């Protein structure tokens with residue numbers, strides 16, 4: 001980890017791979033989602049309204065090449081030396097006919113200045129044959145698969161209708177890393193029914209996986225989702241963090257995370273017109289700056305408590321995951337890091 005920084009960020013990881021600056025360009029390739037069309041489930045994950053991060057469902061108005069070229073034109077005016085990673089973010093980036101999928105990835109990779117591919121997907125949606133293709137591609141260019149893990153607790157995954165288990169996430173991340181493909185995980189902090197201690201236990205559980213990078217963000221209630229209706233009917237069953245609480249939660253989380261896993265993101269803000277709560281009204285970079293400041297105020301860093309937590313064990317963390325507060329009462333935790341959050345049990 002860069003000694004100047006209290007946590008390992010994604011830029012630091014990219015610098016170990018590329019001797020130049022790289023920028024991700026998001027593309028919507030028109031893929032859909034097996035948790036919406038009935039092949040895994042219907043209605044989707046309860047928190048998901050894909051419009052909050054995608055301009056259209058399965059029907060992009062511009063080709064992958066056009067979208068990539070739009071992005072490249074935009075960035076290259078200011079940074080002529082910049083190179084690019086194509087980011088298949090919308091819906092499930094590995095769901096579809098394999099020939100079509102590969103054709104879309106290759107379309108992006110042949111755009112000028114593109115040096116790699118990042119594909120966001122579900123952990124139950126990468127068949128071995130496709131993993132073989134990613135492995136072959138990875139021998140020629142940078143490839144990263146980013147999995148929606150969301151929680152390490154199966155009871156939470158059931159509650160949010162993910163239609164996959166944590167075990168499937170863990171297995172897929174291991175299989176992907178075994179092919180020398182970079183691995184990312186996406187996790188939501190504050191899903192309903194999870195105590196603060198359980199949220200923090202995700203850090204220890206995820207640290208046992210061969211993860212390259214982790215994306216975190218706070219739970220947001222988005223209009224038009226199943227969760228929005230649950231929130232309307234039973235708001236007391238949700239705890240939405242205030243910005244200050246969340247800043248401390250992120251520091252607590254990072255302290256428990258293995259130091260070589262990059263934290264690519266701490267927070268996310270959905271468009272105002274789609275967001276019901278929490279209404280932070282603060283840009284992502286502002287929250288991230290507060291997190292960095294809080295690391296310094298607490299004289300702590302990513303990984304400071306890594307390996308000091310009690311061994312939740314993958315099985316215990318997944319199926320019963322009794323909240324363990326021992327991590328917070330560890331004597332080693334006390335001198336450097338004052339108790340930061342009101343613990344919800």
Ligand code: SF4
Nearest residue numbers: 033035044045048091
């Ligand atoms: S979060 Fe992903 S898997 Fe879940 S409904 Fe949305 S697009 Fe589908």
